[in-house]
Amino acid sequence: MRFAIETVNLHIYYGSNHVIKGVNLQIPEKGVFALMGPSGCGKSTMLRTFNRLIELNEEARIEGEVKLFGKNIYSSDVDPIEVRKQVGMVFQYPNPFPHLTIYDNVAIGLKLNRLVSSKEEMDKRVEWALKKAALWDEVKDRLKDYPSSLSGGQRQRLVIARALAMKPKILLMDEPTANIDPVGTSKIEELLFELRKDYTIVLVTHSPAQAARISNYVGFLYSGELIEVGPTRKVFENPEHELTEQYVTGVLG
Amino acid sequence: MRMDGFKAIAIVAVLVVFAVFAGMLVIYFTNAVPAFHRFGIDVYLKNIWNAAEEPSREAYGIAAAIWGSFYTSLIAVLIVLPLSISYSIFVVDYAPKRLKNVIIILSDVMGGLPTIIYGIWGAFVLVPLLRDYVMQFLYDHLSFIPVFSYPPITGYSYLSAGILLAIMVTPFASAIIREAYEMIPYTYREAAYALGATKYEATKLLIGYIKPAILSGFILAFGRAIGETVAVSLVIGNTFNLTWKLFAPGYTISSLIANQFGNAFIYEYMTPVLYAAGVALFIIGLGINIIGLRFIRRWEENVKL
Amino acid sequence: MSSFEVRKQKERLFLMGIGSLTFLALLPLFHIIATVFRNGLPVIIKEGLNFLTGTFSNGGIGPAIIGTFTLTFLASLLGLPIAFLVGLYAYEFPRSTVGRWTKMLLQIMIEFPTILVGVFVMQVLVVPMGTYSAFAGALALAIILMPYVAIYTHEAMREIPFTYREAGYSLGLTRIKVLLKILAPMTKRGIFTGVLIGVAKVAGETAPLLFTAGGLYESYPSSVTKPIGSISLLIYQLVQSPSPADHEMAWGASLILLIVFLGIFIPIRLSLKEVKL
Numbered sequence: 001m002r003f004a005i006e007t008v009n010l011h012i013y014y015g016s017n018h019v020i021k022g023v024n025l026q027i028p029e030k031g032v033f034a035l036m037g038p039s040g041c042g043k044s045t046m047l048r049t050f051n052r053l054i055e056l057n058e059e060a061r062i063e064g065e066v067k068l069f070g071k072n073i074y075s076s077d078v079d080p081i082e083v084r085k086q087v088g089m090v091f092q093y094p095n096p097f098p099h100l101t102i103y104d105n106v107a108i109g110l111k112l113n114r115l116v117s118s119k120e121e122m123d124k125r126v127e128w129a130l131k132k133a134a135l136w137d138e139v140k141d142r143l144k145d146y147p148s149s150l151s152g153g154q155r156q157r158l159v160i161a162r163a164l165a166m167k168p169k170i171l172l173m174d175e176p177t178a179n180i181d182p183v184g185t186s187k188i189e190e191l192l193f194e195l196r197k198d199y200t201i202v203l204v205t206h207s208p209a210q211a212a213r214i215s216n217y218v219g220f221l222y223s224g225e226l227i228e229v230g231p232t233r234k235v236f237e238n239p240e241h242e243l244t245e246q247y248v249t250g251v252l253g
Numbered sequence: 254m255r256m257d258g259f260k261a262i263a264i265v266a267v268l269v270v271f272a273v274f275a276g277m278l279v280i281y282f283t284n285a286v287p288a289f290h291r292f293g294i295d296v297y298l299k300n301i302w303n304a305a306e307e308p309s310r311e312a313y314g315i316a317a318a319i320w321g322s323f324y325t326s327l328i329a330v331l332i333v334l335p336l337s338i339s340y341s342i343f344v345v346d347y348a349p350k351r352l353k354n355v356i357i358i359l360s361d362v363m364g365g366l367p368t369i370i371y372g373i374w375g376a377f378v379l380v381p382l383l384r385d386y387v388m389q390f391l392y393d394h395l396s397f398i399p400v401f402s403y404p405p406i407t408g409y410s411y412l413s414a415g416i417l418l419a420i421m422v423t424p425f426a427s428a429i430i431r432e433a434y435e436m437i438p439y440t441y442r443e444a445a446y447a448l449g450a451t452k453y454e455a456t457k458l459l460i461g462y463i464k465p466a467i468l469s470g471f472i473l474a475f476g477r478a479i480g481e482t483v484a485v486s487l488v489i490g491n492t493f494n495l496t497w498k499l500f501a502p503g504y505t506i507s508s509l510i511a512n513q514f515g516n517a518f519i520y521e522y523m524t525p526v527l528y529a530a531g532v533a534l535f536i537i538g539l540g541i542n543i544i545g546l547r548f549i550r551r552w553e554e555n556v557k558l
Numbered sequence: 559m560s561s562f563e564v565r566k567q568k569e570r571l572f573l574m575g576i577g578s579l580t581f582l583a584l585l586p587l588f589h590i591i592a593t594v595f596r597n598g599l600p601v602i603i604k605e606g607l608n609f610l611t612g613t614f615s616n617g618g619i620g621p622a623i624i625g626t627f628t629l630t631f632l633a634s635l636l637g638l639p640i641a642f643l644v645g646l647y648a649y650e651f652p653r654s655t656v657g658r659w660t661k662m663l664l665q666i667m668i669e670f671p672t673i674l675v676g677v678f679v680m681q682v683l684v685v686p687m688g689t690y691s692a693f694a695g696a697l698a699l700a701i702i703l704m705p706y707v708a709i710y711t712h713e714a715m716r717e718i719p720f721t722y723r724e725a726g727y728s729l730g731l732t733r734i735k736v737l738l739k740i741l742a743p744m745t746k747r748g749i750f751t752g753v754l755i756g757v758a759k760v761a762g763e764t765a766p767l768l769f770t771a772g773g774l775y776e777s778y779p780s781s782v783t784k785p786i787g788s789i790s791l792l793i794y795q796l797v798q799s800p801s802p803a804d805h806e807m808a809w810g811a812s813l814i815l816l817i818v819f820l821g822i823f824i825p826i827r828l829s830l831k832e833v834k835l
């Protein structure tokens with residue numbers, strides 16, 4: 001079986017701080033893979049190795065391999081820029097670019113990477129991405145407005161549209177609902193339910209309940225080690241490890 | 254780290270800036286060499302200025318100018334001290350919000366005002382004022398004290414330069430001290446009040462807390478004052494004088510350069526000597542600023558903890 | 559008197575003390591502005607429009623005004639792109655050795671005696687060219703302008719939350735695109751402020767022009783390789799002249815310079831919270 005993402009003996013250090021400790025993880029194609037664990041266990045760090053965004057942090061050091069569709073993205077012939085074009089990312093804090101209009105926020109990746117050739121194509125792609133992100137109906141009449149006029153949940157969906165516009169194969173989401181109100185959260189969860197048919201989504205969450213609601217697979221990370229991984233139902237109903245059980249039942253923070 | 258488009262372009266700009274700075278060092282030192290050869294360290298230690306067409310009769314020592322730079326900057330800083338500390342306390346602790354904004358804006362305007370405007374005001378307004386109302390009075394009544402013993406004939410003097418410099422750099426020191434004072438976490442203030450301190454007593458306590466920032470404010474203000482050129486050269490009298498006497502005319506390094514460079518090429522050694530003066534100013538300026546910046550950085554780091 | 563009364567009294571005295579010292583610190587500004595207007599306005603009124611356009615022997619400072627604008631413009635042309643890139647570099651590589659040295663150097667250069675810059679440019683440009691020139695003056699001003707703009711750029715960029723950087727890179731953009739197309743435009747206001755403050759600063763500079771620009775007051779500047787005048791330089795020369803007529807002209811020119819400065823500085827200052835002097 002070919003995996004969308006596979007890590008081989010992955011270690012990450014911040015300076016001398018050993019944060020990810022020899023993780024071997026396989027994430028299948030299509031569907032939501034939830035990466036859950038308590039605060040500070042290394043979820044965000046690990047997620048950022050899947051698109052080499054971790055390299056923005058000068059202190060971070062990576063050992064081991066991360067393979068996307070079988071290809072190690074840390075081998076020396078791989079350009080991180082190319083990796084990131086195929087991997088979309090959504091962040092903990094909704095961060096559409098405040099100085100760009102709604103339209104331009106969706107278009108910016110395509111425009112700066114020169115991925116579309118005509119205005120019509122761009123219009124089409126923007127509309128497509130906004131529809132995919134279930135935002136089109138709410139913003140189609142004010143594409144020229146700035147994201148400051150949107151609610152938190154709408155902004156996060158705008159960021160999702162921004163990522164989708166690049167037609168990525170993989171979508172990384174770092175606690176996308178952490179700063180969103182409950183209504184916005186359930187809209188985004190519905191959206192993920194739709195998107196998981198076509199995309200490989202890695203969803204970082206500190207909420208077991210959210211993982212249970214929307215993921216197909218789940219991995220439990222604890223203090224830099226992957227404790228347990230498997231189909232969501234199995235892990236939640238019949239965990240192999242005591243730590244996992246404690247975590248999903250809420251005994252652990 | 255790998256080279257990329259941005260780095261390749263930006264590093265060129267960075268190199269240009271470093272090259273300019275290094276170029277300045279090189280230019281000043283190499284052009285000063287003949288002066289060091291001819292006069293040795295005396296070029297800094299002696300007070301003499303014999304310009305002669307015959308090079309063998311030329312003799313220069315800029316001790317008076319070096320002295321003047323330090324003396325005028327010292328006068329300035331001594332005046333700046335109470336003004337900028339009072340300003341900071343008043344602005345942060347006492348002034349209502351509207352007034353506070355107005356005061357800060359006025360101070361910033363003062364800090365940015367072209368120095369030549371201070372120069373013309375200093376030469377035509379401040380100097381006569383000081384001469385007629387301050388210097389004359391002190392000279393008439395207190396001339397037995399050596400610093401007041403020079404007759405204030407023109408008014409162009411160390412004192413005038415020092416006071417003008419004080420006016421010019423107060424906004425600068427004030428901004429540094431005010432920012433530091435504002436950075437003190439509110440809990441410290443609360444703690445002082447909780448101990449039953451009045452506002453005045455709390456202030457005294459808090460001012461103690463920002464001593465390093467005050468110190469660096471003064472060091473940097475001193476650096477500004479020493480580098481100032483045109484305004485000083487219009488009020489200091491441009492005379493080689495090595496004295497404590499406040500009402501005597503003098504020179505500073507920068508006003509010496511400003512005044513003499515224009516005709517220095519006539520003489521063989523005057524240009525090198527002025528470059529040697531530049532070297533002195535370069536080193537003094539660099540030293541003072543590095544010390545001042547060190548202090549302020551250390552203070553900022555401490556505050557963050 | 560009770561000790562409470564004594565403390566109250568002390569408090570009152572203290573407030574009066576620092577209040578009046580604060581007032582004293584600002585007093586010169588009012589006096590300067592008032593004197594410049596009082597002495598300068600009559601001159602300008604007397605000469606009328608001619609003061610702004612005429613040559614010096616015709617009672618005007620037209621060439622000086624054009625000179626100041628030309629020098630400021632040329633200095634911006636030379637200095638701004640470099641300043642912008644250097645500021646970005648210091649922001650982008652804060653931990654690298656070069657990055658740290660760059661920041662240190664900028665802070666030193668901002669405090670550097672400007673007369674030394676003028677003499678330096680004289681040696682490397684005026685001496686070889688054999689003449690003072692607008693280009694030399696502008697280069698000296700550009701060297702002074704550079705650290706202001708670079709430091710403002712650096713500070714403005716640092717205000718941008720890290721998450722926008724991540725967002726930019728996550729779209730598969732190169733460093734140069736993230737910096738120039740996303741982050742810098744996000745904070746264009748902050749950068750623009752730095753540019754204006756730097757420009758306001760150099761527009762009034764005198765010392766760096768002493769041995770570089772040369773001065774030109776009887777005709778309008780025609781070439782960047784020929785001498786040029788400036789308002790501040792003209793004032794400096796007129797103040798040193800013994801003639802009262804020259805002093806009058808100096809006051810008039812000072813009023814123009816003051817108005818130019820306040821015209822740039824006040825609007826910027828009102829539109830933002832802090833400036834670095």
Ligand SMILES: Nc1ncnc2c1ncn2[C@@H]1O[C@H](COP(=O)(O)OP(=O)(O)OP(=O)(O)O)[C@@H](O)[C@H]1O
Pocket residue numbers: 014017019037038039040041042043044045046057059206
């Ligand atoms: N830039 C950094 N430098 C040094 N250490 C870091 C850095 N970022 C994170 N860490 C450390 O690495 C560990 C993992 O952090 P990470 O942000 O990946 O955790 P997380 O699981 O995403 O937590 P949270 O749920 O709070 O987001 C933590 O112990 C943190 O202190």
Ligand SMILES: [Mg+2]
Pocket residue numbers: 043044045174
């Ligand atoms: Mg996290």
